[in-house]
Amino acid sequence: MPHHDTVALEGTIEHVFAHRFTLTADGQTHLADLTPKGLEAFPLQAGLHVSIAGERRPSEIKVTRIAAAGRAPVTIEHKKPHHGPGHKYPDMPADPGHVLGAVKAAGWTPDQELRRKPKHFEVLARQDNGPWTELHVDFAGTIYKRKPADAEKWGLAV
Known part of the structure; x- marks a missing residue:
């Protein structure tokens, strides 16, 4: 499993695509994913100044925390893939x-x-x-x- 760096950014939401959005911070544009559940807890709108924290993935930032002036900060939990109760991958060759x-x-x-x-x-x-x-x-x-x-x-x- 690749290691993903944790990032914290502060900037302005430029575009909203359902639960994903672009954030302009420090002169760069970043794609961020709030998840549908996160969107329910923290509605997005273009022009809103926010601070986010999350894991930088190759295609986007998976937001784990988002906050804005006048709003309560929201923490978002990203569920791991379901592989059945207690399933762990065995460390053995692929045969x-x-x-x-x-x-x-x-x-x-x-x-x-x-x-x-x-x-x-x-x-x-x-x-x-x-x-x-x-x-x-x-x-x-x-x-x-x-x-x-x-x-x-x-x-x-x-």
Whole structure:
């Protein structure tokens, strides 16, 4: 997981795009993300002078705190991706054969195309003649996420 620097800026909101906005600070323009929940707690408007703090990501600043004169400061919590209760990625090599074996042992019939991600594999599979499902399987063979297969992503005929 990449390390993201924490930044604090003070400036003027120039443009608002739903829960994202551009902030002009120190002669530079920054894209910031307040999240939909953050927007409910702190409505944005162009021309508002604010101070923000957050994590600088490659594409934007994930705002964790925002304040303006005459308004109460708001803290925004960014939820981490959900990988099931207590799921931790195992520290082991990525073995596609092991992952396919685990999927089959769990009663799934996998398509032979696996998609390798940094900490898991995505596997297209189905049970009996049921609908195709996208499985997320960690390197230990644990299926920790199931979702309906996206026909466009997997090239399935609908």
